[in-house]
Amino acid sequence: MNEPRSTYPFIARGASAELFDMGGGQALKLFRDSVSDEMIAREADASAHAAACGVPTAAATGQRIWDGRRGIIYPRLEGATLMDWISRNPMRAGWALDRMGEIHAVMHRVDGGTLRSLKQVLATDIAYGPAPDALQRAAIAYLETLPGGDALTHGDFHLGNVMMTPHGMMVIDWSKAAAGHPAADAVRSEMLMRFGIGPSDWVTNLWRDWAARRLRRSHAAASGVSTRDIDAWRPVVALAWLRARDATGRTPAFMRYLDGALKQAGLPFTG
Structure with missing residues (x-):
C-alpha cells in the first residue's frame, strides 16, 4: 500500500x-x-x-x-516496544515483566464502560471457528456458566504492545478491547506470549514459556486473580483463538495446551 x-x-x-x-x-x-x-x-x-x-x-x-x-x-510516544527493550536489556527482563503484569492489573481495575462484551466476543469466535459442532456447543454452554465481569480488557496485551518510554511503560493498540473478566484477558496474554507470532526455536520457546509464567504470576499478585480463575477461563479463550490465530511454529504445543485445558474443564477435547 x-x-x-x-x-x-x-x-x-x-x-x-x-x-x-x-x-x-x-x-x-x-x-x-x-x-x-x-x-x-x-x-x-x-x-x-x-x-x-x-x-x-x-x-x-x-x-x-x-x-x-x-x-x-x-x-507521539518516544521509545521502543518492550520486546525490543528486553532484547537490549536481557538481565532486566524479570523486572520488566513484573511491571507489565502490574500495569495489566491496573487496567483490570478500570470499568470497561460501553465496550463490547468479552464473553460475546469469545462465543462468536468459538461459533465461527474450526472446532467440531459438538465441542462448540459444549464450550459455549460452559462459557455461559462463567462470571461475566465488567473490567477493561485489552485483548492483545503482549511485549509488542507495551512501549518503554522516558515516562515509563505505556500500553498501545486497543483495537481488541472489551469489557470482561480479568482472568480471560490474562489467559489471552499467556497465549500471546507463548504461541503468538515470533521466533519459534527451542531456546526462544523456553524463554517465551518462562516469560508467560512470570507475567501471569505478577498479574495475579497485583490483581488477586487466582489460578482457579485462570484454569476456568483457559479452555474457552484457547478455543476462541482457533478462529483467527496461527500458533506459528508452536502449533503442536498450542494444541496440547488447548487439549489439556478442555480436559481439565470436562469438555470434549481434540486429541
Missing part, C-alpha cells in the same frame, strides 16, 4: 497499520483497508477511556482521513 502523499516521516509498520510522525509531538496511525471502521472506532474510544481512568497509555486525540486512508491521531 502506498504511503500518504505527505512529508510525514515513516515511523513503523504493523500487521494492520502504519505510523507516521506528524510533528508537534503527534503521530498518525493509518490503517489498512482490511481493518473495519468498528475496530478503528473501538481503538480510539478505548484508548481515551483507559487514559482518562489512569491506565498508562496514549489517548487518541482525533480521527482523520488522509490520502484516502482512515487514521487515528495520537500523542
Whole structure:
C-alpha cells in the first residue's frame, strides 16, 4: 500500500497499520483497508477511556482521513516496544515483566464502560471457528456458566504492545478491547506470549514459556486473580483463538495446551 502523499516521516509498520510522525509531538496511525471502521472506532474510544481512568497509555486525540486512508491521531510516544527493550536489556527482563503484569492489573481495575462484551466476543469466535459442532456447543454452554465481569480488557496485551518510554511503560493498540473478566484477558496474554507470532526455536520457546509464567504470576499478585480463575477461563479463550490465530511454529504445543485445558474443564477435547 502506498504511503500518504505527505512529508510525514515513516515511523513503523504493523500487521494492520502504519505510523507516521506528524510533528508537534503527534503521530498518525493509518490503517489498512482490511481493518473495519468498528475496530478503528473501538481503538480510539478505548484508548481515551483507559487514559482518562489512569491506565498508562496514549489517548487518541482525533480521527482523520488522509490520502484516502482512515487514521487515528495520537500523542507521539518516544521509545521502543518492550520486546525490543528486553532484547537490549536481557538481565532486566524479570523486572520488566513484573511491571507489565502490574500495569495489566491496573487496567483490570478500570470499568470497561460501553465496550463490547468479552464473553460475546469469545462465543462468536468459538461459533465461527474450526472446532467440531459438538465441542462448540459444549464450550459455549460452559462459557455461559462463567462470571461475566465488567473490567477493561485489552485483548492483545503482549511485549509488542507495551512501549518503554522516558515516562515509563505505556500500553498501545486497543483495537481488541472489551469489557470482561480479568482472568480471560490474562489467559489471552499467556497465549500471546507463548504461541503468538515470533521466533519459534527451542531456546526462544523456553524463554517465551518462562516469560508467560512470570507475567501471569505478577498479574495475579497485583490483581488477586487466582489460578482457579485462570484454569476456568483457559479452555474457552484457547478455543476462541482457533478462529483467527496461527500458533506459528508452536502449533503442536498450542494444541496440547488447548487439549489439556478442555480436559481439565470436562469438555470434549481434540486429541
